[in-house]
Every structure is written in structure tokens, then in C-alpha cells.
Amino acid sequence: MLSEPFIQVAGVIDRKEAEMLVECGVNYIGFPLRLNVHKEDISEDCASKIISSLPRHVKAILITYLDDPAEIIKFAESLGVDHIQLHGNIESFKVKIIKELRPNFVIIKSIVIGEQDIDLKNYVNDYCKYVDAFITDTYDPKSGASGATGKTHDWEISKAIVNISPVPVILAGGINDKNVQEAINYVGPSGVDSHTGVENSEGRKDRDLVKMFVNNAIKSYERRCIKASNSTTISDIEHLYLDAYKGINRLETLKYLTVDLSETIYIEVTALIRLLWIICSRNNMGLDTKLILPKLKKVRDFLRLWKFPQALYDCTGRHFTYFCCEEDKKYFGENNSDSDYYYKSLSKEINHLINNRFFSINTYNVSDSHNANMSVLHKESERWKGDLISRFLGEKLKEKNSSDYVPARIVYEAMTNALRHPCASYIAAASHCDDRYKGGSFLTINFLDDGLAMNETLKAAIVANKEIRDSISADTHFRIKLKIKSNDDITYRYIDTDVDINTLDTEYLLFIACLFPGVSRDLSRSCYYMPDEQMGTTPGMGLVALLNCACEVFGGSVSFRMGHLFANVTKHNGDDARYLISITDYGKLVPKLNGNMVTVRLPLEG
Numbered sequence: 001m002l003s004e005p006f007i008q009v010a011g012v013i014d015r016k017e018a019e020m021l022v023e024c025g026v027n028y029i030g031f032p033l034r035l036n037v038h039k040e041d042i043s044e045d046c047a048s049k050i051i052s053s054l055p056r057h058v059k060a061i062l063i064t065y066l067d068d069p070a071e072i073i074k075f076a077e078s079l080g081v082d083h084i085q086l087h088g089n090i091e092s093f094k095v096k097i098i099k100e101l102r103p104n105f106v107i108i109k110s111i112v113i114g115e116q117d118i119d120l121k122n123y124v125n126d127y128c129k130y131v132d133a134f135i136t137d138t139y140d141p142k143s144g145a146s147g148a149t150g151k152t153h154d155w156e157i158s159k160a161i162v163n164i165s166p167v168p169v170i171l172a173g174g175i176n177d178k179n180v181q182e183a184i185n186y187v188g189p190s191g192v193d194s195h196t197g198v199e200n201s202e203g204r205k206d207r208d209l210v211k212m213f214v215n216n217a218i219k220s221y222e223r224r225c226i227k228a229s230n231s232t233t234i235s236d237i238e239h240l241y242l243d244a245y246k247g248i249n250r251l252e253t254l255k256y257l258t259v260d261l262s263e264t265i266y267i268e269v270t271a272l273i274r275l276l277w278i279i280c281s282r283n284n285m286g287l288d289t290k291l292i293l294p295k296l297k298k299v300r301d302f303l304r305l306w307k308f309p310q311a312l313y314d315c316t317g318r319h320f321t322y323f324c325c326e327e328d329k330k331y332f333g334e335n336n337s338d339s340d341y342y343y344k345s346l347s348k349e350i351n352h353l354i355n356n357r358f359f360s361i362n363t364y365n366v367s368d369s370h371n372a373n374m375s376v377l378h379k380e381s382e383r384w385k386g387d388l389i390s391r392f393l394g395e396k397l398k399e400k401n402s403s404d405y406v407p408a409r410i411v412y413e414a415m416t417n418a419l420r421h422p423c424a425s426y427i428a429a430a431s432h433c434d435d436r437y438k439g440g441s442f443l444t445i446n447f448l449d450d451g452l453a454m455n456e457t458l459k460a461a462i463v464a465n466k467e468i469r470d471s472i473s474a475d476t477h478f479r480i481k482l483k484i485k486s487n488d489d490i491t492y493r494y495i496d497t498d499v500d501i502n503t504l505d506t507e508y509l510l511f512i513a514c515l516f517p518g519v520s521r522d523l524s525r526s527c528y529y530m531p532d533e534q535m536g537t538t539p540g541m542g543l544v545a546l547l548n549c550a551c552e553v554f555g556g557s558v559s560f561r562m563g564h565l566f567a568n569v570t571k572h573n574g575d576d577a578r579y580l581i582s583i584t585d586y587g588k589l590v591p592k593l594n595g596n597m598v599t600v601r602l603p604l605e606g
């Protein structure tokens with residue numbers, strides 16, 4: 001694991017220089033040794049002495065052209081380093097051997113732009129399994145050097161590598177105090193490296209240049225901007241989020257983050273919810289997020305229509321304008337009163353739910369008071385029984401309402417779970433019609449909370465030896481077919497819901513166990529627990545009822561997002577399994593998400 005922000009300077013000449021780099025805030029020092037083109041700056045003996053004197057937070061990196069795994073390991077260990085930058089043409093199977101022999105080694109593989117004609121995608125796919133990061137560097141055809149050239153390369157190529165690589169990418173080659181900000185903003189690397197760019201005319205590292213290089217790099221890293229596309233869906237926001245996380249600069253540590261919606265001409269409600277979640281969690285950690293609003297007035301009006309300003313206020317206690325970039329504040333008033341004005345002028349049955357695309361986003365603060373939580377539940381599920389929505393659903397849903405299985409029931413079941421288990425401070429419920437999802441037309445209802453992920457809650461209950469399963473509802477048994485996607489592998493397995501949950505070993509199974517009948521008994525940890533008799537539901541059958549309504553009655557799907565796992569549940573047609581659950585493990589690509597996200601999709605006519 002690399003620390004953040006990654007700022008490397010390579011080629012120290014002596015101990016004094018190394019101390020100066022540390023004082024200036026450099027956290028990685030590169031020692032180019034055993035090279036076949038360059039003369040070394042320092043003897044191996046002297047390098048080893050400097051390495052042993054570095055403070056713990058500064059890491060030494062051995063930069064080498066060696067390509068024999070045993071020799072590399074021996075050399076690194078004799079120097080006292082566990083970070084290696086493989087700068088030569090070492091084959092991937094050899095990198096694999098190093099990783100297997102020394103899993104604790106942090107391996108960075110160089111990709112020298114212009115040196116060889118390689119297929120970048122294949123190269124990245126081939127090496128990424130065994131390396132912790134890539135570093136892009138410049139080839140100088142005149143001197144034949146592939147490092148310390150002082151020359152930049154085509155950043156478009158490095159940017160493409162950042163986009164395709166699942167591991168962090170560091171940018172090197174001609175980087176200095178003057179271009180480092182532009183380089184970070186353009187390429188979006190997870191770290192930067194400089195050698196000759198911070199040297200004076202005598203080839204010694206210059207304190208002022210190093211200081212400016214480090215400070216400018218840090219400034220850029222603190223102010224990352226993520227830009228949404230013109231048609232912004234939840235998966236776009238997810239990808240922006242993934243990309244931002246892929247680097248070592250995580251959203252939760254970035255001091256300032258700007259989300260640029262300026263080009264957006266269409267935005268899904270679920271994308272807004274995802275954004276809401278990101279902004280709220282950052283706000284809770286005291287980190288600042290700014291929004292550049294859509295240029296198109298129609299889209300800014302949609303934000304009002306979906307009550308996004310109000311939702312942000314509900315979740316953070318800060319007015320929407322707090323999150324707007326200075327020049328955008330004029331679009332929304334100093335308080336949220338202009339959104340009330342908008343509603344008054346718009347009402348007219350909210351333009352028949354905006355020309356038949358039914359949009360809503362409601363955010364509720366939830367508390368530890370039973371009455372308050374019941375009123376939240378009541379408010380949202382009653383809203384779904386209202387005339388206008390019923391009429392809309394009656395016309396549009398493929399499976400027409402039957403008295404028991406109206407979407408209000410789905411809303412009720414989803415909200416009940418969100419209120420009971422995760423100890424959340426807010427719950428958001430949003431809905432919209434999406435006619436672009438997998439070619440069909442769907443009503444999408446999205447629930448989001450900021451509490452403890454359901455699988456974590458279950459894990460905690462198991463560890464605490466709590467009674468987690470209700471015996472009556474656990475009598476309902478069925479079989480699930482699991483499809484597990486992890487990296488490039490897909491595996492299938494069957495699981496019956498009558499297994500003993502305490503014996504479930506993997507995280508996937510624990511995740512799935514949350515959907516088993518009867519699970520819920522006492523998962524509430526120390527937070528407020530709503531007695532089942534007051535909720536009026538069978539214990540532990542909330543999620544089962546939700547799956548039953550959405551997948552079987554309406555022929556739709558339910559997706560769950562917990563931690564770094566994502567599961568999509570559909571009715572299974574084929575063997576004796578009742579549901580097909582596809583699990584995608586984002587693994588190390590994303591940190592665990594705090595909270596739960598449940599998305600229900602119900603097919604619509606036409």
C-alpha cells in the first residue's frame with residue numbers, strides 16, 4: 001500500500017541531500033542502482049546507510065534494471081528496502097515470482113513511454129495482478145535513456161494508463177515545480193516523481209525547487225475535481241468515485257473536492273442520491289465538497305425539483321449554497337426559499353409528475369425515537385398510496401396493483417430495514433422512471449442510509465453471540481444461485497437458506513445471509529430497536545418480502561450495495577433455485593462504503 005500523497009524524488013547524492021528532501025515533505029526517495037545506461041549517483045554502501053537513517057514515514061525505493069527475482073530480492077534486502085521500482089524489461093512471470101516470494105514488497109513497474117511498442121491494455125492487464133503501482137516515464141531516443149531524462153512525454157498516454165489501470169499510477173519524466181500542478185490536473189496520477197527537475201545547474205537537489213515541487217503537488221492533490229459527463233447516471237458517479245478512489249488520494253482524505261456538473265444535460269435521481277451520499281459523508285468528516293452546477297437552467301431546475309438542496313440541508317444542516325462554487329451561488333438563494341417558490345409556480349400536479357417521469361427524492365433525519373422513526377416510515381409509505389402516484393403507477397406498472405403488493409409495500413419493507421438495523425442518521429428515498437436501463441423501461445426506487453452496512457451488522461451480531469434468526473420465519477427455506485464476479489473470474493455456487501449462518505465463512509455468504517428468512521432477530525446492536533409487534537411484520541421477513549414483491553410479483557430486480565460488495569437479485573428461471581444473485585466484488589478498487597444502498601427496479605409498460 002502506498003501512502004498519500006505519493007511524492008517521490010529520485011537520485012540523492014548524499015545524506016545531507018536526503019535530509020533536505022525529508023524536511024521539504026518528500027515521502028518517497030528513489031535510489032537508482034544497478035542500471036545499465038546511467039552512471040550511479042551514489043554507492044550501494046552509502047545508499048544503505050542513508051536508507052537506515054530515514055524516518056519511518058519516508059520510504060526508500062530501489063530503482064533498478066535488474067530482472068532476476070532472486071537477485072532483486074537479495075539486493076533489496078541487503079539495502080534494507082521493501083519498495084522496488086522495476087525499471088527494466090522484466091517479464092510479468094518474474095514479477096509474479098517476486099510477489100509470491102515477498103508479498104510484503106511494494107512493487108512499482110515502470111512503463112517508459114516511447115521505448116517500446118506495447119499494447120497498453122494488455123501490458124497493464126498482464127502486470128497489474130502482481131504490482132502495487134505503475135510509474136510512467138520518458139524515453140529519450142537521442143541518449144537512449146529511459147529515466148532521469150528531464151523530458152516530459154505525451155501525457156495523453158499516461159492519462160489513458162490512469163484510466164485503464166486498476167492500481168495507482170505515478171507520473172514521472174520532466175516533472176518540476178512549474179508543471180507539477182498541470183500534470184496532476186491533466187493526467188490524474190496517484191503520485192508524482194522528479195529527478196532532474198528539482199536540481200540546480202550543478203546537478204544537486206535545490207531546496208527551493210524541491211519545496212515548491214512538493215507544495216504545488218500537495219495543493220493539486222488537495223483540490224481534486226471530478227467531472228460528470230453530460231448524461232449523468234448513477235454508474236457515471238460510481239465510476240468517478242471509483243476512479244477517484246483508485247488513486248491513493250481517497251475521497252475521504254481529500255481536503256477539498258469539486259464535483260463538476262457543468263456539462264450535465266440529464267441527471268438521474270439515483271446519481272443525485274449517490275452524490276448526496278458522497279457529499280454528506282465527506283461533510284461528516286469535516287471535508288469540503290464544492291459543486292459546479294449544470295450550465296443548463298433546465299437541469300438546475302431539476303435539482304430543485306428533486307429537492308436536492310433540501311436533501312443536502314436535511315443531511316448536513318448546511319444550506320445548499322454552502323456547497324456551490326462562488327459563481328454558482330446566484331442560481332440558488334442564500335436560503336432554500338427559492339425552492340419553495342419554484343414549487344408554488346410548478347405545482348399543477350407537478351406537471352403530471354413531470355410528463356410521466358415520476359421523480360422524487362426525500363431525505364429523512366432518523367433518530368433513536370420510536371415515534372419519530374414510525375412517522376418517517378408512515379410518511380414515505382403513505383406518500384406512495386397517494387392519489388397521484390397510485391394513478392401513475394396504475395397506468396404504468398406492467399404488473400397492475402394488487403391490494404397486497406403495491407409498491408407502497410416495497411417502500412415499507414425497505415424503509416423498515418433501514419430504520420431497524422444500521423443505526424443511520426439519515427435515510428433517503430428516491431424514485432424515477434428510467435427508460436434507458438438495459439433497454440427496458442423501469443420505475444427505479446432507491447433507498448440509501450448512512451449507517452452500518454447490513455453485513456457488518458450481521459457480523460457484529462454473530463461475534464457478540466446474539467440470537468440472529470427467528471425460528472418461525474427461518475422455516476421458510478429456498479435455494480439461491482450465486483454468481484460471483486471478482487476481478488476477471490466468474491464462479492457459480494448454490495446455497496440453501498437453511499444453513500447455519502455461524503458457519504458461513506466468506507464475506508459473500510455473510511452478505512447473502514442478510515437476505516435469508518428470519519435473519520434480523522437482534523441485529524440492532526446498541527441502537528434503538530423497534531419491537532416487531534409494533535412494526536406489524538414477521539420478524540426477519542422484511543428483505544424476503546421485498547425480494548418477493550419486486551422480483552416475483554413485479555418481475556423486477558433488487559440491488560444491494562454494502563461495503564465493497566454489490567449484489568443484484570432477480571427471479572431465477574431454470575433449476576430449483578428461487579433467485580439468481582450476481583455479486584460483484586469491487587475489492588481493493590473501492591474502500592468500504594459506509595451505509596447501505598438498495599435499488600428496486602420494477603418494469604413499466606412500453
Ligand SMILES: O=C(O)c1ccccc1NCC(=O)[C@H](O)[C@H](O)COP(=O)(O)O
Pocket residue numbers: 009010011030032035038063087137138146147148149150151172173174175193194195196197
Ligand atoms: O533517476 C535515475 O537516475 C534513473 C536512471 C535510470 C533509470 C531510471 C531512473 N530514475 C527513475 C526515476 O524515477 C526518475 O526520477 C525519473 O526518470 C524522472 O526523471 P526526470 O525526468 O529527470 O525528472
